[in-house]
Amino acid sequence: MVSLNRFMSLIKGVTSVSFVVASTMATAQVKEIRILESGGPSGESIEAAYIKPFTAKTGVKVIRESPTSLGKLQAMVQSKNITNVLVELGSTNLFLARATGLLEPLDWDKIDPDPMFPEAKIEDGFGYQYFSTVMAWPQGTKKLNSWADFWNIKDFPGKRALPDYPAYTLPLALLADGVEPEKLYPLDLERAFKSLEKIKDSVAVWWQAGAQPPQLLEDKEVQYAAAWSGRIVDNPKLDYTYQQGLLQVSYFAVPKGVDPAQKAAAMGLLHEMSKAENQIVATQTVPYTGASPDIQDKLPADRLNQYPTSPDNKAIQALADPSWTASNAKELERRWQAFKLGL
Numbered sequence: 001m002v003s004l005n006r007f008m009s010l011i012k013g014v015t016s017v018s019f020v021v022a023s024t025m026a027t028a029q030v031k032e033i034r035i036l037e038s039g040g041p042s043g044e045s046i047e048a049a050y051i052k053p054f055t056a057k058t059g060v061k062v063i064r065e066s067p068t069s070l071g072k073l074q075a076m077v078q079s080k081n082i083t084n085v086l087v088e089l090g091s092t093n094l095f096l097a098r099a100t101g102l103l104e105p106l107d108w109d110k111i112d113p114d115p116m117f118p119e120a121k122i123e124d125g126f127g128y129q130y131f132s133t134v135m136a137w138p139q140g141t142k143k144l145n146s147w148a149d150f151w152n153i154k155d156f157p158g159k160r161a162l163p164d165y166p167a168y169t170l171p172l173a174l175l176a177d178g179v180e181p182e183k184l185y186p187l188d189l190e191r192a193f194k195s196l197e198k199i200k201d202s203v204a205v206w207w208q209a210g211a212q213p214p215q216l217l218e219d220k221e222v223q224y225a226a227a228w229s230g231r232i233v234d235n236p237k238l239d240y241t242y243q244q245g246l247l248q249v250s251y252f253a254v255p256k257g258v259d260p261a262q263k264a265a266a267m268g269l270l271h272e273m274s275k276a277e278n279q280i281v282a283t284q285t286v287p288y289t290g291a292s293p294d295i296q297d298k299l300p301a302d303r304l305n306q307y308p309t310s311p312d313n314k315a316i317q318a319l320a321d322p323s324w325t326a327s328n329a330k331e332l333e334r335r336w337q338a339f340k341l342g343l
Contacts, residue, residue, distance in 0.1 A: 030265040032061040035252070036073075036084040039066030041286040042129070049282035050272045060265050070097060077102045077256045085262040086252045086269070091322030092167055092329065094125045094251045099326060104254045110267040113274035117309070119319060120291030125251035127291045128273045129282075132229040132245035132308040132317060133168050138217050139239050141224070147176035147244050150224055151199050158223025159204035161216050166336040167325045168246065169196070171318065172226060175244050181318035189331075193339055200343060214238060230287045233306040242305075242313040248320045249291070283307065 037043045043064050051062040065084060070093045076082050089097060097103050103124040113121065120127025135144045142156055149156055150172075163169050171184050173195035179188070204222050207213055213227035218237050232240045252270065254263055272278055279290035280298045289295055289309040296304060296311050304310045308317070325332065 030060055030261050032063060033085045033262055033265050033269070034063045034065060034083055035086040035088075035266075035269075036065050036068045037088040038068055038250075039064075042288070045282040045285035045288075048285055049278045049280075050269060053278060054269045054272045058265070058268055060268070062269065073097060073102055073253075073255055074100070080257055082255050082258045082262075085254065085258055085266040087255060088128075089125070089251050089253055091125075091127075091249050091251060091320065092325045094253055095322050095326035096329065097253065098124055102256055104256050104258060104263070106254060106270070107263070107267050110264065111270045111274065113271060114276060115293055116274055116291040117293055120249055120251075122251075125253050126270045126273065127249040127251050128270075129250040129288045129290060130247060130308045131250070131288050132242060132247050132313075133163070133172070133226055134229050134232065134240050134242055134245040135224065136213060136217060136227045136232045136238050136240040137224045138220065139237055141239070143239065144224065144241060145243055147172050148178070150226075151176040151195070153199070153202050156224065158202075159221065160199065160202050161205040161207055161213050161222045161225035161227075162203050163226055164206035164208045164340075166332040167320070168226070170332070171246050171320065173199075175318065181244065184318050185321040185324045187324070187328075189335060193335065196339065206340070206343075229308055233287050242308065243316050245308070245313070245317040246320055247308055247314065247317040248322070 037046060043066055047064060055061060068088045070089065073087045073089070076084065105123050106126060108121070111126070117127070135147070135150055137144065144150055144156060150160065162172070170187055170189070170192040173192040174184055174188060175181065177191060177195040205212065205216055210228045210231050213225040214231050214235055216222045217225055227240070229240070229242070229245065232238055252273070254266065273290065274292070276292035276294045276298055279292050279295060283289060283299065287306055289307040295307070295309065299307065299310070305312060307313065
């Protein structure tokens with residue numbers, strides 16, 4: 001006679017095998033999936049580094065569509081017409097999407113990722129790419145070492161450029177005012193806006209597109225700018241530092257109501273995104289790194305310090321808190337627009 005414990009163990013084993021078989025069959029039935037991403041070099045890096053090995057292993061074709069947006073995700077879910085199994089979202093938009101019920105949890109057991117930084121591995125988001133907001137200036141200009149230097153017009157003269165986005169600029173204002181990176185959040189809005197008052201007259205451009213800061217610096221329209229690292233590090237005309245950079249993550253998420261077989265197939269693509277060797281391929285197209293803590297052993301030594309998650313660079317930056325930013329998005333925008341009226 002089979003004991004109760006033995007019987008339950010057999011049932012559990014059969015159930016597990018059945019789940020694996022069903023999942024594999026579902027994936028095998030999928031011939032094509034569509035993903036919504038940012039486009040440009042970032043999309044090209046996804047194609048070369050992740051889609052190519054995924055399709056080679058599974059035979060599943062991946063169609064990239066761009067540009068992505070929170071609005072497109074919302075429209076898909078509300079219409080119940082889910083055309084993209086994965087949607088790329090910035091970290092704040094991911095948490096906004098979560099709060100409004102637009103996302104499904106990821107199947108992390110099926111993703112079975114290689115080691116990842118903890119902030120990139122969350123219930124409903126796969127952090128696939130890191131980028132930083134850093135200080136930059138033309139070659140030959142006096143070097144900055146902190147946002148306090150950036151704010152110091154007397155010793156570092158010249159016009160500035162800052163992002164026209166409170167989620168980026170307010171943390172920088174607090175760092176300039178002496179707040180320690182690990183104590184940035186929750187943001188002290190009163191202190192941040194007081195800090196901005198000290199520099200606002202020297203800000204020539206409040207930029208909205210990532211291509212603006214490098215062009216402004218090259219044209220000498222500004223002497224110093226806050227810029228996204230990927231736009232700066234490969235530019236021989238510009239210099240920069242990751243010191244006190246604001247580190248952020250871009251995620252892939254699954255829309256609520258997606259077809260289960262499509263979702264199962266997409267988990268395999270996310271697995272490819274977790275592999276350090278694939279992330280290295282991505283850096284050959286765009287100078288952003290993925291969530292693997294092991295890339296330092298695979299990147300060329302002479303380029304290691306160009307990337308936001310190389311050990312030395314990650315250690316000297318502040319990690320943004322998208323959960324806090326999303327929870328306070330309306331107040332941030334209200335205060336930001338009031339501030340801009342006074343410029």
